[in-house]
Amino acid sequence: MDSHKWKLPSLATVLAFCALFVALGGSAFAAKHFIDGKNIAKGSIPFNRLTKSAQNKLNTKQRLGNGSKGDKGDQGPKGDQGPKGDQGPKGNDGAPG
DSSP: OOOOOOOOOOHHHHHHHHHHHHHHHHHHHHHHHTOOGGGSOTTOSOGGGSOHHHHHHHHHHHHHOOOOOOOOOOOOOOOOOOOOOOOOOOOOOOOOO
């Protein structure tokens, strides 16, 4: 029987696979470490693509909503007097009398 001998891949093939893995790994690394909720535009992710916990948090916010504005509160106490200011520059001489 003739046994199959595996031929080693060429250097070009090995380098091509390395470049592919670095490119894919770099994108995944950037997505994991450099993209957070502040970088994502509002409405760019469909609701059904969010995790269940994220959907629940959004539903809770929508149920609670923004309530009506309450009555205006009382004015706070008067603050202490500030320190005395510096003396201003000397004015021009007046007209002779």
